[in-house]
Amino acid sequence: MTVVTRFAPSPTGFLHIGGARTALFNWLFARHHGGRFVLRIEDTDRARSTPEAVAAILDGLAWLGLDWEGEPVYQFARAARHAEAALSLLEKGLAYRCYCSPEELTAMREELKAKGLPPRYDGRWRDRDPSEAPEGVAPVIRLKAPQSGETVIDDLVQGSVTVANSQLDDMILLRADGTPTYMLSVVVDDHDMGITHVIRGDDHLTNAFRQTQLYRALGWETPRFAHIPLIHGPDGAKLSKRHGALGAEAYRDMGFLPEALRNYLTRLGWGHGDAEIFSSEQAAEWFTLEGVGRSPARFDMQKLTALNGHYLRTAEPARLVEAIVPRLEALLEAPLDADARARLTAGMPGLQERAKTLVDLAESAAFYVRPLPLPFEPKAKTAVSGDAGALLGALATELATLEPWTRESLEAFARAQAEARGLKLGQVAQPLRAALTGSTVSPPLFEIMEILGRAESLARLAALPA
RNA sequence: GUCCCCAUCGUCUAGAGGCCUAGGACAUCAGCCUUUCACGCUGAAGACACGGGUUCGAUUCCCGUUGGGGACGCCA
Numbered sequence: 001m002t003v004v005t006r007f008a009p010s011p012t013g014f015l016h017i018g019g020a021r022t023a024l025f026n027w028l029f030a031r032h033h034g035g036r037f038v039l040r041i042e043d044t045d046r047a048r049s050t051p052e053a054v055a056a057i058l059d060g061l062a063w064l065g066l067d068w069e070g071e072p073v074y075q076f077a078r079a080a081r082h083a084e085a086a087l088s089l090l091e092k093g094l095a096y097r098c099y100c101s102p103e104e105l106t107a108m109r110e111e112l113k114a115k116g117l118p119p120r121y122d123g124r125w126r127d128r129d130p131s132e133a134p135e136g137v138a139p140v141i142r143l144k145a146p147q148s149g150e151t152v153i154d155d156l157v158q159g160s161v162t163v164a165n166s167q168l169d170d171m172i173l174l175r176a177d178g179t180p181t182y183m184l185s186v187v188v189d190d191h192d193m194g195i196t197h198v199i200r201g202d203d204h205l206t207n208a209f210r211q212t213q214l215y216r217a218l219g220w221e222t223p224r225f226a227h228i229p230l231i232h233g234p235d236g237a238k239l240s241k242r243h244g245a246l247g248a249e250a251y252r253d254m255g256f257l258p259e260a261l262r263n264y265l266t267r268l269g270w271g272h273g274d275a276e277i278f279s280s281e282q283a284a285e286w287f288t289l290e291g292v293g294r295s296p297a298r299f300d301m302q303k304l305t306a307l308n309g310h311y312l313r314t315a316e317p318a319r320l321v322e323a324i325v326p327r328l329e330a331l332l333e334a335p336l337d338a339d340a341r342a343r344l345t346a347g348m349p350g351l352q353e354r355a356k357t358l359v360d361l362a363e364s365a366a367f368y369v370r371p372l373p374l375p376f377e378p379k380a381k382t383a384v385s386g387d388a389g390a391l392l393g394a395l396a397t398e399l400a401t402l403e404p405w406t407r408e409s410l411e412a413f414a415r416a417q418a419e420a421r422g423l424k425l426g427q428v429a430q431p432l433r434a435a436l437t438g439s440t441v442s443p444p445l446f447e448i449m450e451i452l453g454r455a456e457s458l459a460r461l462a463a464l465p466a
Numbered sequence: 467g468u469c470c471c472c473a474u475c476g477u478c479u480a481g482a483g484g485c486c487u488a489g490g491a492c493a494u495c496a497g498c499c500u501u502u503c504a505c506g507c508u509g510a511a512g513a514c515a516c517g518g519g520u521u522c523g524a525u526u527c528c529c530g531u532u533g534g535g536g537a538c539g540c541c542a
Contacts, residue, residue: 010542045541102540109539118468119538140540158471167469167538175540182542206470206537229472229535236534264478267491271479274490293479295472296535303478303492313505354504364503414501429501441503 003035004196007061007068008075008186010042011053014247015060017299018201018231018239021265025228025292026199027066028266031284038193039072044079044185060248064258065280073193075185082180082188085218086141086173094217095173097139098125120169123147141174143217151209156197156226156289163209171210183207187214190223199226199289202296226289229269229296236298255357257315260308268297277310309356317348320361327362328369340369346451350443367437368451373463374438383434384464391421392431396461405454407446414446436460 007023009015015023030037039061043049061068089095100108100121109119126144133139146165154160173184180188186207190198198208205227215222233239251261262280270293272278272286312320321344328344329335336344344351347368355361367374376384384392395417402413418428433445436457442448449457 008542012542042542048541098540100540105540113467116467120468161470163470169538172540177540179540181540186542201536202471203536204542207542209470227471232535234477238535267478269478274480276479276491293472297479298477300477300492306492309505356504411501418501424501426501433502439502443503445501 001196003030003033004038004194005030005035005199006038006040006190006193006195007066008040008042008189008200009057010045010048011050011057012045012048013053013056014249015057016239016247017251017265019057020060020064020066020248020261021231021268022200022228023061023066024064024262024265025270025287026197027068028280028284028287029197029199029226029289032287035196036069037066038070038195039068040189040193041072041074042182042185043074043076044180044182046076049076056247056249063252064248064262073189075189078185078189078192079180081192082185083174083178085188086180086184089143089173089217090141093144095141095143096126096170097130097133098142098170098172099133099137099139100125101137118167123170126170138176140172140176142170142172143214145170145210145213151212153208153212153222153225155205155208156224157229157292158202158205158227158294161205163206165213168209168213171214173214183210183214187211187218187220191215191218191220195223197224197226199228202227202229226292228292229294231268232296232298234298234300239299255359255361256304256308257311257358260304260311263311264304264307268299269293277307305356312352312355312357312361315352317345317352320348320352320358321345323358324362324365327358328366331362331366332370336369343368343451347443347448350447354443364442367439367442368448370438372459373465374460376434376438376465377440379440380434380438381465383431383440388431388434389464391428392435392461392464395428395432396458399454399461400458402454405450407444407450410446410449435464 005026007019007026009019009023027037029035041049041054041057043054058072086095090097098121105121108122112119121142125139125142145168148165150162150164151168152160152162171183172181174180208225208227212222231239248261252258259280263277263283266278266280266283266287267276270287270291272283272291275282275286278286321341324344325336325341344365347365351361351365355364398413398417402409414428414432415425417423418425421428429445430440433442433448434440436442436445436448436452452460
């Protein structure tokens, strides 16, 4: 049997990080088994679903590199099929019409709650004769769920979980307006799409019981369930927008690489021995549901950042240049010319070694492409003032005729100058660094000078702040 | 409130009864490297929530307590 997994987001917002991980686990599981990973857009809530949200989710998945097979299934388009399933249940006496108004149900819940009882539908229309139906009220269709016994799900992550059927009420299948509810749609779609493994957030665990009842009523075999633990914020509470329940594109904008986020998310709630850094191909080879933990995990920006630093250091320089050019152009409010790009390309190895995110990378690369005069950080300004100013003037004179202009000879020059003046190398190098970059932090000085070239270096030495 | 789930360093985790003097990673601290910052390297500190069982022996199995989380919609 071919494994078929799915990711089924509702398009009411962006692809948040928890959803991204759910998609990732489904993708990994399918790949591990040589199966298929498909997408279904759960857009049956017409009031809240938007095409923008669909686009955001698809973009997020694409950016993360989670490719799905075929075209996404739009759930709303299958409403007629869902209704047909509910009607078939009605015919078989496995479902019934309920004429309660929403107000009546709210009152029922509040009354039960006040008594300290669980807020459930009491089944008042379950066995009532349809002839008692009130005039002008459109009924909903409810499943005639078993009232005794228990429902057990054999979850691939959580193990065997049992709930008493008395805890579950008769769920609504079809709304008064004839549209299907989520419970019905999910079951029908998962069945029709041939989904073999439903891997989703733990918050759906209780839904699995109701869905199991529905599968039984419909006479269908249930898929295997795997409810993965939720991701929490740094404070252990449910992940909110304040923490990191941001869209995937927010992580992209913060300068994270998709492979870093994939690696991090894979490791969150899943482990394979001591493995920490691995490709997605490797992860797919290793990925099993047995490796998924059962407790919720907190989202840790620092670890993601550290991982991102690793992937940044090992990335292709050319790719990183392309990634930061738009950021730099936005920063400088001007397009970069070929000369600027050449400097970035030459300087990238030294730059990427030091960056943690693409945002850092762009910031630290900016000095290579800024027009003069350079903006100076306070510390850098201090570093080129006073005695250092005179020193830089003297060095500039010597530098004008230094041959050759290579990092090796520049270093030899700086060492010789330092020795001749009774200074430490750092006392010569720091003022130069500050003068050439406007900062006290940069890639190796002589590498910078070589890349900048003699003319630019001298121009910078001549354009120091007052 | 009812039901369900969870529980190893600050965080993510390894651990499937003796291999545990509980391992790794991030973060933290100290040092080395060094023209700055990173990287890298070395070292330090740091956890089995608690209480009962079961067993010759429990981090590992069972029960309870406590703590955390989730679900209880004509939302998905």
